[in-house]
Amino acid sequence: MHLGESLQNTLFCLYLATQPTMSYGNYILCVDDDQDDCTFLSEALKFLNGSVKLHFEPSGAKALQFLAQRIDKREFPRMMVIDLNMPGMDGKETIDRVRQLKDLTGMPILVLSTTVHDPDILELEKSGVTIFAKPSSARDYEQIAKTIVHTMIRDQTHSD
Numbered sequence: 001m002h003l004g005e006s007l008q009n010t011l012f013c014l015y016l017a018t019q020p021t022m023s024y025g026n027y028i029l030c031v032d033d034d035q036d037d038c039t040f041l042s043e044a045l046k047f048l049n050g051s052v053k054l055h056f057e058p059s060g061a062k063a064l065q066f067l068a069q070r071i072d073k074r075e076f077p078r079m080m081v082i083d084l085n086m087p088g089m090d091g092k093e094t095i096d097r098v099r100q101l102k103d104l105t106g107m108p109i110l111v112l113s114t115t116v117h118d119p120d121i122l123e124l125e126k127s128g129v130t131i132f133a134k135p136s137s138a139r140d141y142e143q144i145a146k147t148i149v150h151t152m153i154r155d156q157t158h159s160d
């Protein structure tokens with residue numbers, strides 16, 4: 001792992017620690033038009049903690065529909081992992097709309113993107129979204145999964 005990745009992981013954990021606690025479920029919403037990316041993350045999460053579930057939605061519009069149903073049932077995702085570059089509603093617009101949902105304003109959002117130097121990235125980081133370069137290997141997905149699991153365990157401990 002590079003020093004930059006370690007710093008990103010630390011900053012991500014610190015960011016999540018400052019978020020308000022609410023009753024999040026034990027699943028992560030993964031929004032990506034490439035299901036393989038969500039599958040890789042799901043496998044890495046299963047390896048580390050079999051109780052963490054990943055729900056996949058292939059577009060921003062479908063993710064918003066899914067979230068509306070879950071909000072009605074009070075079944076909030078623990079966090080959202082999203083790709084920025086999707087056809088139709090892109091990741092940035094999806095994030096903007098999710099942030100407008102009253103019940104999800106404090107939900108952590110992690111962006112996996114191939115374009116980490118995009119000007120939109122700086123704007124997202126300023127709004128509290130954590131950015132990771134889209135992993136190029138299974139080992140990289142495992143590192144992101146470790147950060148997610150660590151954060152979920154820590155947040156659950158703090159909310160008990």
